[in-house]
Each structure stands twice: as C-alpha cells, then as structure tokens.
Amino acid sequence: MLVVQKYGGTSVGGLDRIESVANRVIKAKDDNKDLVVVVSAMSGETNKLVGYADSFTSNASKREYDMLLSSGEQVTASLLAIALISKGYDSIAMSGKDAGILTDDNHTYARIESIDTTNMQKALDNNKIIVVAGFQGANANGDITTLGRGGSDLSAVAIAGALNADICEIYSDVDGIYTTDPRIEPHAKKLDSISYDEMLELSSLGAKVLQNRSVELAKKLGVKLYAKSSFSDDKGTLIQEESDNMEAVVVSGVVLDKNQARVTLRGVSDRPGIASEIFTSLADEGIVVDMIIQNVGTTDGLTNLGFTVPQNDFEKAKELMEHFDHDIHAIDFDFDVCKVSIVGVGMRSHSGVAATAFTQMAKDNINIEMISTSEIKISMIINDKYGELAIRELHKIYNLDK
Numbered sequence: 001m002l003v004v005q006k007y008g009g010t011s012v013g014g015l016d017r018i019e020s021v022a023n024r025v026i027k028a029k030d031d032n033k034d035l036v037v038v039v040s041a042m043s044g045e046t047n048k049l050v051g052y053a054d055s056f057t058s059n060a061s062k063r064e065y066d067m068l069l070s071s072g073e074q075v076t077a078s079l080l081a082i083a084l085i086s087k088g089y090d091s092i093a094m095s096g097k098d099a100g101i102l103t104d105d106n107h108t109y110a111r112i113e114s115i116d117t118t119n120m121q122k123a124l125d126n127n128k129i130i131v132v133a134g135f136q137g138a139n140a141n142g143d144i145t146t147l148g149r150g151g152s153d154l155s156a157v158a159i160a161g162a163l164n165a166d167i168c169e170i171y172s173d174v175d176g177i178y179t180t181d182p183r184i185e186p187h188a189k190k191l192d193s194i195s196y197d198e199m200l201e202l203s204s205l206g207a208k209v210l211q212n213r214s215v216e217l218a219k220k221l222g223v224k225l226y227a228k229s230s231f232s233d234d235k236g237t238l239i240q241e242e243s244d245n246m247e248a249v250v251v252s253g254v255v256l257d258k259n260q261a262r263v264t265l266r267g268v269s270d271r272p273g274i275a276s277e278i279f280t281s282l283a284d285e286g287i288v289v290d291m292i293i294q295n296v297g298t299t300d301g302l303t304n305l306g307f308t309v310p311q312n313d314f315e316k317a318k319e320l321m322e323h324f325d326h327d328i329h330a331i332d333f334d335f336d337v338c339k340v341s342i343v344g345v346g347m348r349s350h351s352g353v354a355a356t357a358f359t360q361m362a363k364d365n366i367n368i369e370m371i372s373t374s375e376i377k378i379s380m381i382i383n384d385k386y387g388e389l390a391i392r393e394l395h396k397i398y399n400l401d402k
C-alpha cells in the first residue's frame with residue numbers, strides 16, 4: 001500500500017515536532033506501508049522569508065523570490081530525512097525538482113504540468129521513505145517555481161495522483177474538516193466525510209484547512225483524501241465523491257473570509273464593452289474577482305459597479321482602475337467588509353436555505369451589502385465587525401452544532 005502523507009507548518013513547527021512526525025512516519029512504515037512524505041516549511045517561516053525580501057523591495061524579481069521562498073520547505077524535508085535515517089530508516093530528501101515536478105513559468109503561482117516519477121519510483125523500489133519539499137517545482141528551464149501559498153497540499157495531491165497512491169493524508173493541527181473553523185465556533189462539529197465539491201467551495205470561500213487547488217486536483221484525479229491531525233490518532237475526515245445520502249444534509253458548513261476588499265466604481269459610462277474592458281484588465285493580472293454588482297443604468301448614461309477582490313490584490317486593482325479615468329468618475333475602496341458563506345450539496349434539493357440566512361441576519365440587525373449564490377453555496381458581504389457573530393448565528397440556525 002502506497003500512502004502520501006503531508007505535514008503542514010504547525011506539524012513541523014520545531015525540532016521536537018519534526019521528531020514526532022518522524023515517529024509517526026516510522027509507525028506507518030512498520031505497518032508495511034510505502035511512504036512519500038510531503039512537508040511544509042516550519043510555521044511562520046515562509047512569512048519570515050517574505051519579510052526578508054520585502055525589506056529590500058516590494059517588487060522582488062520573481063525567479064529569485066521563488067528560490068528564496070522554496071528554501072523553507074527544503075529545510076524541513078532535509079531535517080525529517082536526517083531524523084528518519086538517524087533512527088535507522090532508509091530515507092531520501094528531495095526538492096520539488098528532484099521529485100520531477102514540472103511546472104509552467106508563472107513564478108509565485110505556478111501550475112503543475114506533469115510529474116516525472118522516475119526518481120521517486122527508484123527510491124520506492126529501494127524501499128526508501130521519500131521526503132519531498134512541498135510548495136515547489138521547477139519550470140522547463142530548471143528554475144525553481146512555487147505553487148501559491150498553502151501549496152504543499154497541492155504538491156501532496158499531485159504526487160499521490162502521479163504515483164497512483166492508495167490514499168493521501170493531509171496532517172494539520174485540526175483532526176479533520178469541521179462545520180466551521182473551530183477557532184471561531186467552539187461548538188463546530190467534525191465531519192466524517194464531505195464531498196469534493198463542498199470541500200472545494202469551503203476552501204475557495206476561505207477555509208484554509210485545505211488549499212482549494214489541491215481539492216480540485218484530488219477530485220479530477222480521484223485521489224482519496226483524508227484531513228487528519230498530527231497531534232492525535234483520530235481517523236479524520238474523508239473527502240470523496242458525493243454519495244446518495246449526502247443531499248439529506250442541507251448545509252454542511254459555514255465559512256468566514258476576512259481577506260476581502262470592495263471596490264465601488266461610481267459614474268461608470270454605461271456602454272457596451274465597458275464591463276468586459278474592466279474585468280479583462282483585472283483577469284489579465286491574475287486578480288480573482290468574486291462578487292459583482294451592477295446597478296440599473298440611469299438616464300444620464302451612467303451606472304455604478306461594485307466588486308470584491310482579495311485584500312492582497314487591492315493595490316494592483318486600484319492601479320488598474322485608475323487607467324479608466326475617462327470612463328469612471330470616482331472609485332471607492334472599502335476594507336471593512338468580510339464574506340460569510342453557507343455551503344451544502346443539499347441546497348440543490350431544498351428550498352428556503354437563503355431565506356433562512358437573510359432572516360437570521362435581519363434578526364441580528366446585520367446589513368447584507370452584497371449577495372451571490374451558486375448551486376451549493378450562498379455568500380454575503382457584510383461589515384467586518386459582524387463576521388464572527390454571523391458565523392456563530394448561522395452555525396446555530398442550520399443546526400450544525402447538533
């Protein structure tokens with residue numbers, strides 16, 4: 001049986017933690033499993049490296065920036081392999097490049113194009129425990145690339161897919177996927193299983209327990225994914241194909257995303273093509289626009305347009321919008337917003353889910369500023385200061401604590 005295990009930042013947050021991960025890995029090896037272990041940088045390490053680069057410039061050259069950021073994962077991969085070898089277990093540490101991970105050229109947010117498994121296969125044939133530095137690969141030139149923040153999850157899933165592993169286990173400091181972030185709502189309940197689609201919505205809407213691209217890839221490749229804790233022996237949550245009884249549960253989880261900024265464009269020329277020009281300029285810079293609201297045009301040929309972007313893309317969005325000065329009279333920016341979302345495949349077959357949420361917000365006197373829905377989710381933009389309250393209230397009203 002081949003198992004890919006991924007240990008996140010808190011799981012390898014210090015030398016004692018790396019030692020305890022080594023013991024966990026050894027337990028699985030003694031249980032006759034073939035193992036590829038993917039590791040993150042120690043918690044806080046990647047941010048520290050970002051800070052180093054920022055102390056010189058806010059616009060570091062991307063190739064060098066990736067080389068810098070990827071180093072955190074190389075430290076933990078090497079240390080874990082050293083620990084395993086010192087305990088008498090044959091192990092080999094690999095960078096993403098050594099593991100054959102080929103990506104495109106999009107530094108800091110690269111996509112994996114393929115994985116040449118030759119090196120990993122050879123090591124597995126020799127009964128070695130492979131430890132791979134997560135979050136990184138190399139482009140066709142051989143330059144190191146990184147996969148976007150939280151990208152070690154993606155490394156693990158991609159490797160599991162390429163090696164046709166039996167399971168992929170993602171270890172963090174929580175013992176599975178909960179109905180909401182247990183740090184916000186202590187009554188959150190752990191789910192035994194959740195569908196890929198629901199998990200993808202939860203991750204994309206801000207639940208950072210799994211990186212959204214890793215869930216998307218797991219679904220595409222049919223990787224059997226578990227979210228588990230490296231601090232306990234709980235069996236965790238299985239993320240899998242939707243099963244028949246899943247729709248019986250209307251709402252599976254609620255999510256808070258504080259990383260939101262709203263842009264309001266006032267007095268926009270109400271002519272064909274304007275929305276295309278504005279949103280193409282944002283898309284070309286890789287900015288993911290979430291909610292969009294356009295008001296009904298007025299007789300003076302002007303309209304208002306509002307949309308949200310992740311806070312870290314705000315500066316770039318601002319700069320891009322300023323290029324439209326002949327088409328836009330005024331631009332407002334608002335950081336005091338957050339997004340609360342409700343997710344569940346049962347919404348497809350149940351009515352009134354949105355009305356329940358809106359009624360609850362009304363009872364709590366929380367103004368809903370923007371709304372968007374899809375088949376299995378409802379999202380609302382509200383004032384930042386009510387985000388946590390809204391999550392707790394929604395968690396209660398949908399009986400997620402029961």
Ligand code: ADP
Nearest residue numbers: 008009010172174177178180181183207208209
């Ligand atoms: P790692 O550093 O190991 O990758 P993360 O910090 O990225 O771990 O993810 C784990 C954290 O995700 C937990 O500490 C928890 O606070 C948060 N989290 C957010 N939403 C959820 C959820 N629905 N279920 C479980 N954990 C969640």
Ligand code: ASP
Nearest residue numbers: 040046135149150151152
């Ligand atoms: N160390 C990287 C980050 O902090 C990747 C990861 O942890 O998955 O984003």
Ligand code: MG
Nearest residue numbers: 008150208209
């Ligand atoms: Mg993570």
